[in-house]
Amino acid sequence: xxxxxxxAAPRRRQARGERRIAExxxxxxxxxxxxxxxxxxxNAIAARAGVSPGTLYQYFPNKDAMADALAERFAxxxxxxxxxxxxxxxxxxxxxQLLERVLExxxxxxxxxPACPVLFMGPDVPQRLADAHAPLHAxxxxxxxxxxxxxxxxxxxxxxxxxxxxxxxxxxxxxPLIMAVTPEERPAMHAEVTRVFLGYITLVIAAPGP
Amino acid sequence: xxxxxxxAAPRRRQARGERRIAExxxxxxxxxxxxxxxxxxxNAIAARAGVSPGTLYQYFPNKDAMADALAERFAxxxxxxxxxxxxxxxxxxxxxQLLERVLExxxxxxxxxPACPVLFMGPDVPQRLADAHAPLHAxxxxxxxxxxxxxxxxxxxxxxxxxxxxxxxxxxxxxPLIMAVTPEERPAMHAEVTRVFLGYITLVIAAPGP
DNA sequence: CAATAATGCGAGTGATAGCTCGTGTTATCT
DNA sequence: AGATAACACGAGCTATCACTCGCATTATTG
Numbered sequence: 359x360x361x362x363x364x365x366a367a368p369r370r371r372q373a374r375g376e377r378r379i380a381e382x383x384x385x386x387x388x389x390x391x392x393x394x395x396x397x398x399x400x401n402a403i404a405a406r407a408g409v410s411p412g413t414l415y416q417y418f419p420n421k422d423a424m425a426d427a428l429a430e431r432f433a434x435x436x437x438x439x440x441x442x443x444x445x446x447x448x449x450x451x452x453x454x455q456l457l458e459r460v461l462e463x464x465x466x467x468x469x470x471x472p473a474c475p476v477l478f479m480g481p482d483v484p485q486r487l488a489d490a491h492a493p494l495h496a497x498x499x500x501x502x503x504x505x506x507x508x509x510x511x512x513x514x515x516x517x518x519x520x521x522x523x524x525x526x527x528x529x530x531x532x533x534p535l536i537m538a539v540t541p542e543e544r545p546a547m548h549a550e551v552t553r554v555f556l557g558y559i560t561l562v563i564a565a566p567g568p
Numbered sequence: 569x570x571x572x573x574x575x576a577a578p579r580r581r582q583a584r585g586e587r588r589i590a591e592x593x594x595x596x597x598x599x600x601x602x603x604x605x606x607x608x609x610x611n612a613i614a615a616r617a618g619v620s621p622g623t624l625y626q627y628f629p630n631k632d633a634m635a636d637a638l639a640e641r642f643a644x645x646x647x648x649x650x651x652x653x654x655x656x657x658x659x660x661x662x663x664x665q666l667l668e669r670v671l672e673x674x675x676x677x678x679x680x681x682p683a684c685p686v687l688f689m690g691p692d693v694p695q696r697l698a699d700a701h702a703p704l705h706a707x708x709x710x711x712x713x714x715x716x717x718x719x720x721x722x723x724x725x726x727x728x729x730x731x732x733x734x735x736x737x738x739x740x741x742x743x744p745l746i747m748a749v750t751p752e753e754r755p756a757m758h759a760e761v762t763r764v765f766l767g768y769i770t771l772v773i774a775a776p777g778p
Numbered sequence: 779c780a781a782t783a784a785t786g787c788g789a790g791t792g793a794t795a796g797c798t799c800g801t802g803t804t805a806t807c808t
Numbered sequence: 809a810g811a812t813a814a815c816a817c818g819a820g821c822t823a824t825c826a827c828t829c830g831c832a833t834t835a836t837t838g
Contacts, residue, residue, distance in 0.1 A: 372784060372835070394692030396606030400826060410787045415827060481690050482604030523745065524760050531741005535733065550734050557767030582805065582814060609795055620817045625797060 379417050381407050383431060386424045387473035395425065396482040422484055425477055429487060432474045433494050439463055440501060449508040453563075457555050460505070461529075465548060468533050475533055499526050506559065512567030521562045528554060589627050592617045593641060596634045597683035605635065606692040632694055635687055639697060642684045643704050649673055650711060659718040663773075667765050670715070671739075675758060678743050685743055709736050716769065722777030731772045738764060 385407035389398045400421050404414040418424045443460055451459065468474055477483060478491045502522040507513070513521070532551045539547045595617035599608045610631050614624040628634045653670055661669065678684055687693060688701045712732040717723070723731070742761045749757045 370784080370836090374785070374835080378785080394606065394690070396604065397692045399824085411827075412788065412829085413786050416785070419827095421826065476691050480604070480692070481686055482607045482692050520756065520760050524742065524757075524764060527742055527745040528738060528764055529741075531739075531743075532734065532737055533741075535737040546730065547734075550730050553771050554734060554738055554764065554768045557769075557771040558764045559767075561763050561767040580806090580814080584805080584815070588815080610797080611795070621797075622799080622818065623816050626815070629797095631796070 375417065378407075378409070378413065379427075382409070382414060382417060382424070383428050386428055387471065390425070390428070390476050391472035394476060394482060395480050395484075400424075422486070425483065425487055426490065428473065429477045429490055432471060432477065433490075435471075436467065436474075436494065437497075439467055440498075444501065449505065453509070453559060454552070454556055456505075457552050457559070461552055461555065462548070464529070465533075465536055469537055469544075472537055475530070475537075479530060495526065499523055502526055506562060509559070510563040510565070513562070513565065514568045517565070517568075525555065525558065528558070585627070588617075588619065588623065589637075592619070592624060592627060592634070593638050596638055597681065600635070600638070600686050601682035604686060604692060605690050605694075610634075632696070635693065635697055636700065638683065639687045639700055642681060642687065643700075645681075646677065646684075646704065647707070649677055650708075654711065659715065663719070663769060664762070664766055666715075667762050667769070671762055671765065672758075674739070675743075675746055675761075679747055679754075682747055685740065685747075689740060705736065709733055712736055716772060719769070720773040720775070723772070723775065724778045727775070727778075735765065735768065738768070 382403065386398075386403045389403050389406055393402075398421075400414060401411050403424065404411045407414070414424075418427065443463060448456060448459065477487060478494070499519070499522045502525050503518050506521055506525070507518050510518075532554065536544065536547055536551060592613065596608075596613045599613050599616055603612075608631075610624060611621050613634065614621045617624070624634075628637065653673060658666060658669065687697060688704070709729070709732045712735050713728050716731055716735070717728050720728075742764065746754065746757055746761060
Protein backbone atom coordinates (compact mmCIF):
# COMPACT_ATOMS: atom_id res chain seq x y z
CA UNK A 359 0.00 0.00 0.00
CA UNK A 360 2.33 2.68 -1.15
CA UNK A 361 -0.35 5.20 -1.98
CA UNK A 362 -3.90 3.86 -2.09
CA UNK A 363 -4.58 0.20 -1.54
CA UNK A 364 -7.94 -0.28 -3.21
CA UNK A 365 -7.42 2.03 -6.16
CA ALA A 366 -6.80 0.36 -9.52
CA ALA A 367 -3.55 0.87 -11.40
CA PRO A 368 -3.57 4.26 -13.16
CA ARG A 369 -2.36 2.82 -16.48
CA ARG A 370 -1.45 5.96 -18.37
CA ARG A 371 -2.22 5.11 -21.99
CA GLN A 372 -0.02 6.37 -24.81
CA ALA A 373 -1.27 7.67 -28.15
CA ARG A 374 -0.03 4.51 -29.81
CA GLY A 375 -2.20 2.44 -27.49
CA GLU A 376 -5.30 4.45 -28.34
CA ARG A 377 -4.60 3.91 -32.01
CA ARG A 378 -4.16 0.17 -31.46
CA ILE A 379 -7.51 -0.01 -29.67
CA ALA A 380 -9.24 1.70 -32.57
CA GLU A 381 -7.48 -0.58 -35.07
CA UNK A 382 -8.45 -3.65 -33.07
CA UNK A 383 -12.08 -2.55 -32.92
CA UNK A 384 -12.07 -1.91 -36.67
CA UNK A 385 -10.63 -5.35 -37.28
CA UNK A 386 -13.13 -6.92 -34.89
CA UNK A 387 -15.95 -5.22 -36.77
CA UNK A 388 -14.75 -6.56 -40.09
CA UNK A 389 -14.39 -10.13 -38.81
CA UNK A 390 -17.65 -10.11 -36.85
CA UNK A 391 -19.45 -8.86 -39.94
CA UNK A 392 -17.94 -11.62 -42.05
CA UNK A 393 -18.27 -14.64 -39.76
CA UNK A 394 -20.77 -13.72 -37.04
CA UNK A 395 -19.98 -13.59 -33.35
CA UNK A 396 -19.36 -17.21 -32.34
CA UNK A 397 -17.44 -18.16 -35.45
CA UNK A 398 -15.06 -15.23 -35.00
CA UNK A 399 -11.75 -16.12 -33.35
CA UNK A 400 -9.70 -13.64 -31.38
CA ASN A 401 -6.62 -14.78 -33.29
CA ALA A 402 -8.40 -13.85 -36.53
CA ILE A 403 -9.13 -10.39 -35.15
CA ALA A 404 -5.51 -9.95 -34.10
CA ALA A 405 -4.29 -11.15 -37.49
CA ARG A 406 -6.68 -8.79 -39.31
CA ALA A 407 -5.36 -5.92 -37.21
CA GLY A 408 -1.80 -7.01 -37.98
CA VAL A 409 -0.84 -7.67 -34.35
CA SER A 410 -0.19 -10.71 -32.20
CA PRO A 411 -2.81 -12.31 -29.93
CA GLY A 412 -0.87 -11.09 -26.92
CA THR A 413 -1.21 -7.49 -28.03
CA LEU A 414 -4.97 -7.90 -28.39
CA TYR A 415 -5.19 -9.17 -24.82
CA GLN A 416 -3.22 -6.25 -23.56
CA TYR A 417 -6.14 -3.99 -24.38
CA PHE A 418 -9.15 -6.28 -23.95
CA PRO A 419 -9.57 -8.84 -21.16
CA ASN A 420 -11.57 -11.21 -23.37
CA LYS A 421 -13.58 -11.64 -26.54
CA ASP A 422 -16.84 -10.45 -25.00
CA ALA A 423 -15.20 -7.21 -23.92
CA MET A 424 -14.25 -6.55 -27.54
CA ALA A 425 -17.85 -6.98 -28.62
CA ASP A 426 -19.02 -4.78 -25.76
CA ALA A 427 -16.61 -2.02 -26.68
CA LEU A 428 -17.57 -2.21 -30.35
CA ALA A 429 -21.26 -2.17 -29.49
CA GLU A 430 -20.73 0.82 -27.23
CA ARG A 431 -18.98 2.66 -30.07
CA PHE A 432 -21.90 1.89 -32.36
CA ALA A 433 -24.42 3.01 -29.73
CA UNK A 434 -22.68 6.36 -29.33
CA UNK A 435 -22.46 6.91 -33.08
CA UNK A 436 -26.12 6.00 -33.55
CA UNK A 437 -27.13 8.37 -30.79
CA UNK A 438 -25.22 11.22 -32.42
CA UNK A 439 -26.80 10.37 -35.76
CA UNK A 440 -30.27 10.45 -34.23
CA UNK A 441 -29.67 13.86 -32.67
CA UNK A 442 -28.64 15.21 -36.07
CA UNK A 443 -31.76 13.83 -37.70
CA UNK A 444 -34.33 15.25 -35.32
CA UNK A 445 -34.23 18.86 -36.46
CA UNK A 446 -37.13 21.16 -35.56
CA UNK A 447 -39.83 21.32 -38.23
CA UNK A 448 -39.10 17.79 -39.35
CA UNK A 449 -42.71 16.73 -38.93
CA UNK A 450 -43.82 19.70 -41.02
CA UNK A 451 -42.27 18.08 -44.10
CA UNK A 452 -44.23 15.95 -46.58
CA UNK A 453 -44.10 12.32 -45.49
CA UNK A 454 -41.85 11.11 -48.28
CA GLN A 455 -39.27 13.80 -47.60
CA LEU A 456 -39.46 13.18 -43.87
CA LEU A 457 -38.79 9.49 -44.42
CA GLU A 458 -35.90 10.24 -46.73
CA ARG A 459 -34.33 12.52 -44.14
CA VAL A 460 -34.63 9.94 -41.39
CA LEU A 461 -33.85 6.76 -43.28
CA GLU A 462 -30.99 7.77 -45.52
CA UNK A 463 -28.44 8.45 -42.76
CA UNK A 464 -29.44 5.25 -40.98
CA UNK A 465 -29.02 3.19 -44.13
CA UNK A 466 -25.64 4.70 -44.79
CA UNK A 467 -24.44 4.10 -41.27
CA UNK A 468 -25.30 0.43 -41.37
CA UNK A 469 -23.88 -0.09 -44.83
CA UNK A 470 -20.63 1.41 -43.57
CA UNK A 471 -20.78 -0.58 -40.32
CA PRO A 472 -22.07 -4.05 -41.18
CA ALA A 473 -20.93 -5.40 -37.82
CA CYS A 474 -23.56 -3.27 -36.08
CA PRO A 475 -26.54 -5.45 -37.03
CA VAL A 476 -24.49 -8.57 -36.36
CA LEU A 477 -23.79 -7.51 -32.78
CA PHE A 478 -27.23 -6.11 -32.09
CA MET A 479 -29.39 -8.62 -33.90
CA GLY A 480 -27.31 -11.76 -34.29
CA PRO A 481 -28.75 -14.96 -32.81
CA ASP A 482 -25.46 -16.05 -31.26
CA VAL A 483 -24.32 -12.99 -29.34
CA PRO A 484 -23.82 -13.36 -25.57
CA GLN A 485 -26.88 -12.56 -23.48
CA ARG A 486 -25.28 -9.52 -21.86
CA LEU A 487 -24.71 -7.96 -25.28
CA ALA A 488 -28.33 -8.50 -26.24
CA ASP A 489 -29.32 -6.87 -22.96
CA ALA A 490 -27.02 -3.96 -23.70
CA HIS A 491 -28.86 -3.48 -26.95
CA ALA A 492 -32.29 -3.26 -25.32
CA PRO A 493 -32.02 0.39 -24.21
CA LEU A 494 -30.73 1.41 -27.63
CA HIS A 495 -33.66 -0.29 -29.32
CA ALA A 496 -36.03 1.26 -26.78
CA UNK A 497 -34.63 4.71 -27.52
CA UNK A 498 -35.10 4.14 -31.24
CA UNK A 499 -38.70 3.03 -30.69
CA UNK A 500 -39.29 6.09 -28.51
CA UNK A 501 -38.03 8.41 -31.26
CA UNK A 502 -40.24 6.72 -33.82
CA UNK A 503 -43.19 6.87 -31.44
CA UNK A 504 -42.69 10.61 -31.03
CA UNK A 505 -42.49 11.09 -34.79
CA UNK A 506 -45.66 9.13 -35.48
CA UNK A 507 -47.44 10.83 -32.59
CA UNK A 508 -46.72 14.20 -34.18
CA UNK A 509 -48.14 12.96 -37.47
CA UNK A 510 -51.15 11.12 -36.02
CA UNK A 511 -52.18 12.76 -32.73
CA UNK A 512 -55.50 10.90 -32.67
CA UNK A 513 -53.91 7.52 -31.89
CA UNK A 514 -53.75 5.93 -28.46
CA UNK A 515 -50.43 5.37 -26.75
CA UNK A 516 -50.72 1.62 -27.20
CA UNK A 517 -51.43 1.88 -30.91
CA UNK A 518 -48.55 4.32 -31.33
CA UNK A 519 -46.20 2.03 -29.50
CA UNK A 520 -47.10 -0.99 -31.55
CA UNK A 521 -46.74 0.97 -34.78
CA UNK A 522 -43.33 2.18 -33.67
CA UNK A 523 -42.20 -1.34 -32.87
CA UNK A 524 -43.36 -2.59 -36.24
CA UNK A 525 -41.62 0.29 -37.97
CA UNK A 526 -38.37 -0.36 -36.15
CA UNK A 527 -38.41 -4.07 -36.93
CA UNK A 528 -39.29 -3.43 -40.55
CA UNK A 529 -36.22 -1.27 -40.75
CA UNK A 530 -34.03 -3.93 -39.19
CA UNK A 531 -35.45 -6.58 -41.46
CA UNK A 532 -34.89 -4.63 -44.64
CA UNK A 533 -31.34 -3.66 -43.71
CA PRO A 534 -29.82 -6.89 -45.05
CA LEU A 535 -31.48 -6.24 -48.38
CA ILE A 536 -29.88 -2.82 -48.69
CA MET A 537 -26.54 -4.11 -47.54
CA ALA A 538 -26.63 -7.07 -49.93
CA VAL A 539 -27.17 -5.27 -53.24
CA THR A 540 -24.38 -3.76 -55.28
CA PRO A 541 -23.67 -0.04 -54.84
CA GLU A 542 -25.15 0.62 -58.30
CA GLU A 543 -28.47 -1.00 -57.37
CA ARG A 544 -28.54 0.64 -53.97
CA PRO A 545 -30.40 3.87 -54.82
CA ALA A 546 -33.24 1.99 -56.52
CA MET A 547 -33.47 -0.51 -53.66
CA HIS A 548 -33.23 2.30 -51.17
CA ALA A 549 -36.18 4.06 -52.81
CA GLU A 550 -38.21 0.86 -52.92
CA VAL A 551 -37.59 0.15 -49.26
CA THR A 552 -38.61 3.67 -48.35
CA ARG A 553 -41.94 3.00 -50.08
CA VAL A 554 -42.63 0.25 -47.55
CA PHE A 555 -42.51 2.84 -44.79
CA LEU A 556 -44.44 5.37 -46.86
CA GLY A 557 -47.27 2.88 -47.39
CA TYR A 558 -47.38 1.75 -43.80
CA ILE A 559 -47.12 5.14 -42.11
CA THR A 560 -49.77 6.49 -44.48
CA LEU A 561 -52.11 3.77 -43.26
CA VAL A 562 -51.23 4.46 -39.64
CA ILE A 563 -51.89 8.16 -39.98
CA ALA A 564 -55.19 7.55 -41.74
CA ALA A 565 -56.44 5.25 -38.99
CA PRO A 566 -59.34 6.60 -36.90
CA GLY A 567 -58.70 7.61 -33.31
CA PRO A 568 -60.03 5.79 -30.24
CA UNK B 569 -16.54 -57.37 -53.16
CA UNK B 570 -19.11 -59.87 -52.14
CA UNK B 571 -21.89 -58.47 -54.28
CA UNK B 572 -21.24 -55.04 -55.76
CA UNK B 573 -18.03 -53.19 -55.10
CA UNK B 574 -18.99 -49.59 -55.65
CA UNK B 575 -22.52 -49.74 -54.26
CA ALA B 576 -22.98 -48.20 -50.85
CA ALA B 577 -24.09 -50.27 -47.89
CA PRO B 578 -27.86 -50.85 -48.12
CA ARG B 579 -28.41 -50.06 -44.42
CA ARG B 580 -31.97 -51.29 -43.90
CA ARG B 581 -33.38 -48.82 -41.39
CA GLN B 582 -35.76 -49.94 -38.69
CA ALA B 583 -38.84 -48.03 -37.53
CA ARG B 584 -37.07 -47.18 -34.30
CA GLY B 585 -34.25 -45.61 -36.29
CA GLU B 586 -36.63 -43.43 -38.25
CA ARG B 587 -38.19 -42.28 -35.00
CA ARG B 588 -34.76 -41.49 -33.56
CA ILE B 589 -33.89 -39.41 -36.59
CA ALA B 590 -37.08 -37.41 -36.23
CA GLU B 591 -36.47 -36.97 -32.49
CA UNK B 592 -32.90 -35.86 -33.13
CA UNK B 593 -34.03 -33.33 -35.72
CA UNK B 594 -36.68 -32.02 -33.34
CA UNK B 595 -34.07 -31.66 -30.62
CA UNK B 596 -31.65 -29.99 -33.03
CA UNK B 597 -34.36 -27.52 -34.00
CA UNK B 598 -35.02 -26.64 -30.38
CA UNK B 599 -31.35 -26.13 -29.55
CA UNK B 600 -30.53 -24.24 -32.76
CA UNK B 601 -33.48 -21.94 -32.11
CA UNK B 602 -32.27 -21.28 -28.58
CA UNK B 603 -28.53 -20.82 -29.08
CA UNK B 604 -27.95 -20.24 -32.80
CA UNK B 605 -25.89 -22.47 -35.05
CA UNK B 606 -22.30 -22.05 -33.84
CA UNK B 607 -23.13 -22.00 -30.15
CA UNK B 608 -25.08 -25.23 -30.43
CA UNK B 609 -23.12 -28.33 -29.37
CA UNK B 610 -23.86 -31.76 -30.71
CA ASN B 611 -23.72 -33.09 -27.16
CA ALA B 612 -26.48 -30.64 -26.24
CA ILE B 613 -28.61 -31.90 -29.12
CA ALA B 614 -28.06 -35.49 -28.06
CA ALA B 615 -28.88 -34.65 -24.45
CA ARG B 616 -32.05 -32.80 -25.49
CA ALA B 617 -33.10 -35.83 -27.51
CA GLY B 618 -32.35 -38.06 -24.53
CA VAL B 619 -29.68 -40.11 -26.30
CA SER B 620 -25.90 -40.41 -26.15
CA PRO B 621 -23.53 -38.60 -28.53
CA GLY B 622 -22.67 -41.91 -30.14
CA THR B 623 -26.28 -42.49 -31.09
CA LEU B 624 -26.47 -39.09 -32.74
CA TYR B 625 -23.43 -39.88 -34.85
CA GLN B 626 -24.94 -43.16 -35.95
CA TYR B 627 -27.50 -41.22 -37.93
CA PHE B 628 -25.64 -38.06 -38.90
CA PRO B 629 -21.99 -37.91 -40.00
CA ASN B 630 -21.47 -34.46 -38.50
CA LYS B 631 -23.09 -31.31 -37.18
CA ASP B 632 -23.47 -29.72 -40.60
CA ALA B 633 -25.39 -32.75 -41.86
CA MET B 634 -27.89 -32.27 -39.05
CA ALA B 635 -28.46 -28.67 -40.08
CA ASP B 636 -28.76 -29.74 -43.71
CA ALA B 637 -31.34 -32.41 -42.91
CA LEU B 638 -33.32 -30.01 -40.74
CA ALA B 639 -33.22 -27.32 -43.42
CA GLU B 640 -34.35 -29.84 -46.02
CA ARG B 641 -37.29 -30.80 -43.82
CA PHE B 642 -38.24 -27.13 -43.47
CA ALA B 643 -37.92 -26.60 -47.21
CA UNK B 644 -40.28 -29.47 -47.96
CA UNK B 645 -42.83 -28.29 -45.41
CA UNK B 646 -42.68 -24.73 -46.71
CA UNK B 647 -43.17 -25.95 -50.26
CA UNK B 648 -46.26 -27.92 -49.26
CA UNK B 649 -47.58 -24.91 -47.38
CA UNK B 650 -47.10 -22.72 -50.43
CA UNK B 651 -48.97 -25.15 -52.67
CA UNK B 652 -51.91 -25.10 -50.26
CA UNK B 653 -51.97 -21.29 -50.22
CA UNK B 654 -52.03 -20.72 -53.96
CA UNK B 655 -55.64 -21.68 -54.62
CA UNK B 656 -57.30 -20.53 -57.88
CA UNK B 657 -59.14 -17.25 -57.57
CA UNK B 658 -56.80 -16.04 -54.83
CA UNK B 659 -56.00 -12.83 -56.70
CA UNK B 660 -59.72 -12.13 -57.11
CA UNK B 661 -60.00 -11.53 -53.35
CA UNK B 662 -59.80 -8.06 -51.77
CA UNK B 663 -56.19 -7.28 -50.93
CA UNK B 664 -56.58 -7.49 -47.17
CA GLN B 665 -58.17 -10.92 -47.37
CA LEU B 666 -55.59 -12.10 -49.86
CA LEU B 667 -52.80 -11.04 -47.53
CA GLU B 668 -54.46 -12.74 -44.59
CA ARG B 669 -54.75 -15.98 -46.54
CA VAL B 670 -51.11 -15.92 -47.55
CA LEU B 671 -49.49 -14.56 -44.42
CA GLU B 672 -51.33 -16.38 -41.66
CA UNK B 673 -50.09 -19.90 -42.50
CA UNK B 674 -46.55 -18.60 -42.95
CA UNK B 675 -46.59 -16.84 -39.60
CA UNK B 676 -47.91 -19.95 -37.89
CA UNK B 677 -45.32 -22.18 -39.48
CA UNK B 678 -42.43 -20.04 -38.32
CA UNK B 679 -43.83 -19.59 -34.83
CA UNK B 680 -44.05 -23.34 -34.56
CA UNK B 681 -40.59 -23.82 -36.11
CA PRO B 682 -38.35 -21.08 -34.74
CA ALA B 683 -35.24 -22.90 -35.91
CA CYS B 684 -36.23 -22.26 -39.51
CA PRO B 685 -35.25 -18.58 -39.57
CA VAL B 686 -32.12 -19.39 -37.58
CA LEU B 687 -30.91 -21.85 -40.19
CA PHE B 688 -31.99 -19.83 -43.19
CA MET B 689 -31.12 -16.34 -42.02
CA GLY B 690 -28.56 -16.71 -39.26
CA PRO B 691 -25.20 -14.96 -39.79
CA ASP B 692 -23.16 -17.91 -38.55
CA VAL B 693 -24.49 -20.80 -40.58
CA PRO B 694 -22.02 -22.64 -42.84
CA GLN B 695 -21.79 -21.28 -46.34
CA ARG B 696 -23.22 -24.43 -47.91
CA LEU B 697 -26.38 -24.06 -45.85
CA ALA B 698 -26.81 -20.48 -46.96
CA ASP B 699 -26.39 -21.67 -50.54
CA ALA B 700 -28.99 -24.37 -49.96
CA HIS B 701 -31.39 -21.68 -48.88
CA ALA B 702 -30.98 -19.63 -52.05
CA PRO B 703 -33.32 -21.72 -54.25
CA LEU B 704 -35.97 -21.72 -51.52
CA HIS B 705 -35.78 -17.96 -51.24
CA ALA B 706 -35.86 -17.66 -55.02
CA UNK B 707 -38.99 -19.82 -55.16
CA UNK B 708 -40.66 -17.65 -52.55
CA UNK B 709 -39.75 -14.50 -54.46
CA UNK B 710 -41.10 -16.09 -57.67
CA UNK B 711 -44.45 -16.83 -56.01
CA UNK B 712 -44.67 -13.30 -54.68
CA UNK B 713 -43.73 -11.93 -58.08
CA UNK B 714 -46.55 -13.92 -59.69
CA UNK B 715 -49.03 -12.66 -57.11
CA UNK B 716 -48.06 -9.03 -57.55
CA UNK B 717 -47.99 -9.42 -61.33
CA UNK B 718 -51.60 -10.60 -61.24
CA UNK B 719 -52.55 -7.56 -59.16
CA UNK B 720 -50.46 -5.02 -61.08
CA UNK B 721 -50.06 -6.16 -64.70
CA UNK B 722 -48.77 -2.77 -65.80
CA UNK B 723 -45.41 -3.16 -64.03
CA UNK B 724 -42.17 -4.14 -65.70
CA UNK B 725 -40.46 -7.40 -64.82
CA UNK B 726 -37.65 -5.58 -63.06
CA UNK B 727 -40.01 -3.52 -60.94
CA UNK B 728 -42.02 -6.60 -60.07
CA UNK B 729 -38.91 -8.47 -59.07
CA UNK B 730 -37.65 -5.72 -56.83
CA UNK B 731 -41.04 -5.38 -55.17
CA UNK B 732 -41.13 -9.13 -54.57
CA UNK B 733 -37.68 -9.07 -53.00
CA UNK B 734 -38.64 -6.21 -50.72
CA UNK B 735 -41.85 -7.99 -49.75
CA UNK B 736 -40.02 -11.20 -48.95
CA UNK B 737 -37.40 -9.45 -46.83
CA UNK B 738 -40.03 -7.43 -45.03
CA UNK B 739 -41.66 -10.69 -44.09
CA UNK B 740 -38.41 -12.15 -42.84
CA UNK B 741 -37.62 -9.04 -40.88
CA UNK B 742 -40.97 -8.88 -39.15
CA UNK B 743 -40.95 -12.55 -38.23
CA PRO B 744 -38.91 -12.04 -35.05
CA LEU B 745 -41.45 -9.48 -33.88
CA ILE B 746 -44.32 -11.95 -34.25
CA MET B 747 -42.32 -14.72 -32.64
CA ALA B 748 -41.24 -12.53 -29.73
CA VAL B 749 -44.61 -11.34 -28.46
CA THR B 750 -46.76 -13.35 -26.08
CA PRO B 751 -49.52 -15.52 -27.60
CA GLU B 752 -52.12 -13.10 -26.24
CA GLU B 753 -50.56 -10.13 -28.05
CA ARG B 754 -50.02 -12.13 -31.21
CA PRO B 755 -53.30 -11.42 -33.04
CA ALA B 756 -52.93 -7.67 -32.60
CA MET B 757 -49.30 -7.76 -33.69
CA HIS B 758 -50.18 -10.05 -36.53
CA ALA B 759 -52.81 -7.59 -37.76
CA GLU B 760 -50.40 -4.69 -37.45
CA VAL B 761 -47.71 -6.48 -39.41
CA THR B 762 -50.19 -7.34 -42.14
CA ARG B 763 -50.89 -3.60 -42.48
CA VAL B 764 -47.27 -3.08 -43.49
CA PHE B 765 -47.85 -5.32 -46.49
CA LEU B 766 -51.24 -3.79 -47.18
CA GLY B 767 -49.75 -0.31 -47.32
CA TYR B 768 -46.79 -1.32 -49.45
CA ILE B 769 -48.64 -3.51 -51.95
CA THR B 770 -51.30 -0.81 -52.33
CA LEU B 771 -48.55 1.62 -53.34
CA VAL B 772 -47.02 -0.93 -55.71
CA ILE B 773 -50.34 -1.62 -57.43
CA ALA B 774 -51.10 2.08 -57.77
CA ALA B 775 -47.75 2.79 -59.43
CA PRO B 776 -47.93 3.80 -63.10
CA GLY B 777 -46.70 1.36 -65.75
CA PRO B 778 -43.58 1.87 -67.88
C1' DC C 779 21.37 8.84 -19.97
C1' DA C 780 19.52 5.73 -17.05
C1' DA C 781 15.17 4.03 -15.05
C1' DT C 782 10.60 2.95 -15.49
C1' DA C 783 6.57 1.88 -17.81
C1' DA C 784 3.86 1.01 -21.82
C1' DT C 785 3.78 -1.64 -26.04
C1' DG C 786 4.53 -5.84 -28.67
C1' DC C 787 5.51 -10.60 -29.60
C1' DG C 788 4.27 -15.69 -30.41
C1' DA C 789 4.93 -20.18 -28.70
C1' DG C 790 2.45 -22.53 -25.30
C1' DT C 791 -1.54 -24.03 -22.05
C1' DG C 792 -6.05 -25.46 -20.46
C1' DA C 793 -10.60 -26.26 -21.62
C1' DT C 794 -14.09 -27.14 -24.75
C1' DA C 795 -16.57 -29.53 -28.35
C1' DG C 796 -16.82 -32.39 -32.48
C1' DC C 797 -16.35 -36.86 -33.19
C1' DT C 798 -14.73 -42.14 -32.50
C1' DC C 799 -14.68 -46.77 -30.89
C1' DG C 800 -15.19 -50.83 -28.23
C1' DT C 801 -18.83 -52.96 -26.08
C1' DG C 802 -23.43 -54.19 -24.88
C1' DT C 803 -28.59 -54.46 -26.16
C1' DT C 804 -32.63 -55.07 -29.09
C1' DA C 805 -34.86 -56.33 -33.32
C1' DT C 806 -35.22 -59.06 -37.62
C1' DC C 807 -34.36 -63.17 -40.40
C1' DT C 808 -34.00 -68.20 -41.27
C1' DA D 809 -33.05 -70.75 -31.13
C1' DG D 810 -29.21 -69.02 -33.21
C1' DA D 811 -27.19 -65.68 -36.35
C1' DT D 812 -26.85 -61.27 -38.11
C1' DA D 813 -27.31 -56.55 -38.11
C1' DA D 814 -29.32 -52.31 -36.50
C1' DC D 815 -29.48 -49.62 -32.31
C1' DA D 816 -27.48 -47.54 -28.13
C1' DC D 817 -24.05 -46.25 -24.92
C1' DG D 818 -20.43 -43.04 -22.87
C1' DA D 819 -15.67 -42.63 -21.86
C1' DG D 820 -12.10 -40.78 -24.37
C1' DC D 821 -9.35 -38.91 -28.42
C1' DT D 822 -7.97 -34.84 -31.09
C1' DA D 823 -8.23 -30.42 -33.01
C1' DT D 824 -9.38 -25.87 -32.11
C1' DC D 825 -9.60 -21.61 -29.68
C1' DA D 826 -9.67 -18.34 -25.88
C1' DC D 827 -6.23 -16.81 -23.26
C1' DT D 828 -1.23 -16.54 -20.74
C1' DC D 829 3.53 -15.62 -19.87
C1' DG D 830 8.20 -14.55 -20.26
C1' DC D 831 10.86 -11.64 -22.77
C1' DA D 832 12.14 -8.00 -26.34
C1' DT D 833 11.25 -3.27 -27.95
C1' DT D 834 9.83 1.45 -27.77
C1' DA D 835 8.38 5.53 -25.40
C1' DT D 836 8.22 8.65 -21.30
C1' DT D 837 10.19 10.52 -16.96
C1' DG D 838 13.73 12.58 -13.85
